[in-house]
Amino acid sequence: MAIKVTTANDVIEVKNLCFTIYSQPGLGKTSLAFTASRPLLLDFDKGAYRAVDRKDVVQVESWQDVAGITASDVSAYDTIIIDTVGKALDALAQDIIRSNSRLSHGGALNQQGWGQLGVRFGAFLKMLRGFGKDVVLIAHMDEQKDGDAIKERLKIAGGSKDLVLTDSDVIARISVLNRSRHLLFSPTDTAFGKDPAGIGEMPVPDAGSPEYPECLTVIIQRIKDGLNALSASQIERKSEVEWFAQSLPGMTTPEQINSVLGRAKKVGRDVSKMVVDRASALGFEFDPEAREYITHDQHNEAA
Numbered sequence: 001m002a003i004k005v006t007t008a009n010d011v012i013e014v015k016n017l018c019f020t021i022y023s024q025p026g027l028g029k030t031s032l033a034f035t036a037s038r039p040l041l042l043d044f045d046k047g048a049y050r051a052v053d054r055k056d057v058v059q060v061e062s063w064q065d066v067a068g069i070t071a072s073d074v075s076a077y078d079t080i081i082i083d084t085v086g087k088a089l090d091a092l093a094q095d096i097i098r099s100n101s102r103l104s105h106g107g108a109l110n111q112q113g114w115g116q117l118g119v120r121f122g123a124f125l126k127m128l129r130g131f132g133k134d135v136v137l138i139a140h141m142d143e144q145k146d147g148d149a150i151k152e153r154l155k156i157a158g159g160s161k162d163l164v165l166t167d168s169d170v171i172a173r174i175s176v177l178n179r180s181r182h183l184l185f186s187p188t189d190t191a192f193g194k195d196p197a198g199i200g201e202m203p204v205p206d207a208g209s210p211e212y213p214e215c216l217t218v219i220i221q222r223i224k225d226g227l228n229a230l231s232a233s234q235i236e237r238k239s240e241v242e243w244f245a246q247s248l249p250g251m252t253t254p255e256q257i258n259s260v261l262g263r264a265k266k267v268g269r270d271v272s273k274m275v276v277d278r279a280s281a282l283g284f285e286f287d288p289e290a291r292e293y294i295t296h297d298q299h300n301e302a303a
Helices: 029-033 085-099 111-130 160-167 212-250 254-259 261-267 269-281 296-302
Strands: 018-023 039-043 056-059 079-083 134-146 149-154 170-177 180-184 201-203 285-287 292-294
Touching (some): 018 149, 029 212, 079 085, 085 111, 085 134, 085 160, 111 134, 149 160, 212 269, 254 292
Parallel strands (some): 018 134, 018 170, 039 079, 079 134
Antiparallel strands (some): 134 149, 180 201, 285 292
């Protein structure tokens, strides 16, 4: 069976995301997660009852409660929330130890066990996304002092944190700015972030506002739209770069060069430089007043 190749000129549509939200306790992570489209929360943290406008919940006692999840189990939902991802990884670690004692030492995972944890958790997330679902991972925040700076970190044991950072498409933290909650997507020297759609930051509406019930639904769709638009624009830009690379060698007059100056500027500096290099190779000079290229003879006449 031949492999299916997605060419450089094909758009790769982003259909679902893995979105990690973290913050200090009490800033409404779970409540915000419930504003995603048709959510189902896997409650490893036993705190769903505190959420504003709670939706459907699976109260998880052990990893076995979710290990056998099927597409039909979640067919009525668009978003699967794991609350918290730290407690979920703890439950999975205990399941690994229970099923194979050789993967642990002193009641904790050994090196092989950590490898198994990464494989199984990654497979679980891939399965949920394979069902066509968005996945929201909720994590507590841990503050660590580094000299004079306070660094914000995911409160997840051991090397499990790296699993979350790797598998997440988007990472945002909830912070209070000017007495209002904001989602901050951009990474900093002291905090994690992953912002593929270039959002930066955005306010979280008050829980009683009309915008709040669909807050995360809107945010996730905005990210998908941004990523899909980016993919399409990248393909369009690639096509333009190829056109200039093929067409410029055949241009021999100032009129031809001048006719593509605006088009080249829209594509980017690299293509504009291609045009400048071609004009220089032909011996044309740029007239700053007319904002166009002229021949050397025209330049002498003007002088």
